[in-house]
Amino acid sequence: MYEFEFVKPTTLKDAVQILSDDDEAVVLAGGQTLVPTLRQRLAMPSQLVSLSALKELQDLSADAGMVTIGAGVTHARVAAEAAAFPALAALAGGIGDHAVRNRGTIGGSVANNDPSACYPAAVLACGATVVTDQRSIAADAFFDGMFTTVLDEGEIVTGLQFPIPQQAGYAKFKQPASHFALAGVFVAKFAEGVRVAVTGVSEDGVFRWADAEAALNTDFSVDAVMDLALPMDDVMSDIHADAEYRAHLAGVMLKRAVTAALS
Amino acid sequence: MTTSEEFGYALNxxxxxxxxxxxxxxxxxxxxxxxDKLGLTGTHLGCxxxxxxxxLVHxxxxxxKACAVMAGDLDGADIVTIEGMAASDGKLSSLQQAFQDHHGLQCGFCTPGMIMSAASLLKDVPQPSEAQIRAHLDGNFCRCTGYQNIVKAILAASGQEVEHV
Known part of the structure; x- marks a missing residue:
């Protein structure tokens, strides 16, 4: 690793100040992606600003059809405590392995926007709201391509607000070493309609699958999407899965997600 | 955590x-x-x-994963490594003894992580099923055993029959 300073502010205000004073500083929000990245010398921050001491990012609560989760809440805690939204708890319980889930945080995952991460699919499919130290951002406006969001330099995600769907399910086909999704599909049915988000598949990161949403709005059943094929534009291809296989997996995961939502 | 002039940060x-x-x-x-600093080389760096x-540590x-945690984040933490699993007189924990009894290791490189992982499972689920054990070991790679004897050892350590496995 390159050399850097390590700071652990105890208030959000202090963290924001450190980041605004130093544009080479980087937020550490669990570190299960960032630390391996640093070890490969793919990042060279001046200082690492750990958010682990910020108590204001640690709340998880549910009321009035909404689950609100602080950015510093670990995947393990979401899996154990988000009982009001079982599909989200199940998704969190399937991220990485137990050691990753004990350290990794929802805010870190969403801000990183890995194109194969699980949380972005839930955030986009639910039309969740990303709350930062500066503003609230709708999911449809938040993700901006692979590893990219509309967050400004130094802007810190402080929490997520998920409207709880009437029915929801998530299914992923995981890469067995990293446990990231080769394809993952989150289906969320609301009174206003069905939203479907796909992760692990596109070179542009998480996206909504319009054809699947249209089919499920007509008939919320596995049969309705039985023959649906994902358009092959911009599908990722790597040593783990080529584009054709990934697109096929997306269709299979869609059916499994609908099955989970109906169970 | 306070700043130290020589190394950067003092940790307790x-x-x-x-x-x-x-x-x-x-x-x-x-x-x-x-x-490197504290001389506890039981925690292995694999991949x-x-x-x-x-x-894996607790x-x-x-x-x-000790390779994915910055030391600076650990001021005030309670850390347990493989060296903390046996009694001070060297007597193995029941889990370690089960790994020895059931030949739950070959080269042994992954074993410290396996033990720490299994210990965390048994703390939450005192009598896990074979499926729960295999799912929990999802993040622990062994390239020798094929996992069979590791699963047996963990079942045995939790007081369960291993004949059917």
Whole structure:
């Protein structure tokens, strides 16, 4: 690793100040992606600003059809405590392995926007709201391509607000070493309609699958999407899965997600 | 955590039940602190990509990869490594003894991580099923055993029959 300073502010205000004073500083929000990245010398921050001491990012609560989760809440805690939204708890319980889930945080995952991460699919499919130290951002406006969001330099995600769907399910086909999704599909049915988000598949990161949403709005059943094929534009291809296989997996995961939502 | 002139940061934490005061640089990983500075080489560095689980330790009771945790984050933490599993007189824990009895290791490189991972499972689920054990070991890679005897050892350590496995 390159050399850097390590700071652990105890208030959000202090963290924001450190980041605004130093544009080479980087937020550490669990570190299960960032630390391996640093070890490969793919990042060279001046200082690492750990958010682990910020108590204001640690709340998880549910009321009035909404689950609100602080950015510093670990995947393990979401899996154990988000009982009001079982599909989200199940998704969190399937991220990485137990050691990753004990350290990794929802805010870190969403801000990183890995194109194969699980949380972005839930955030986009639910039309969740990303709350930062500066503003609230709708999911449809938040993700901006692979590893990219509309967050400004130094802007810190402080929490997520998920409207709880009437029915929801998530299914992923995981890469067995990293446990990231080769394809993952989150289906969320609301009174206003069905939203479907796909992760692990596109070179542009998480996206909504319009054809699947249209089919499920007509008939919320596995049969309705039985023959649906994902358009092959911009599908990722790597040593783990080529584009054709990934697109096929997306269709299979869609059916499994609908099955989970109906169970 | 306070700033120290020589190394960067002074840290205080509990390691295998004993208080430790040390100094680290800003970019020190927990695994480097354990192995290189404190001489506890039981925690192994396997894949270097945070996927294999050989470096598993417990931080405040939660299994964590020592290669993916910055030492600076651990002021005040309670850390347990493989060296903390046996009794002070060297008597193995029942879980370690089960690994020996059931030949749950071959080369042994992954074993510290396996033990720490299994211990975290047994803390939450005292009598796990075979499926629960295999699911929990998802983040621990072994390239010798095929996992069979590891699963047997964990079943045995939890007081369950292993004949059917």
């Amino acid at each position: 934490f509990t390691l295998n039940g004993s208080p430790v005061t040390t100094e680290v640089a800003g970019n020190t990983l927990l695994i480097d602190l354990l192995r 270097d990509t945070s996927q294999c689980g050989a470096c 931080i405040d009771g939660a299994s964590s």
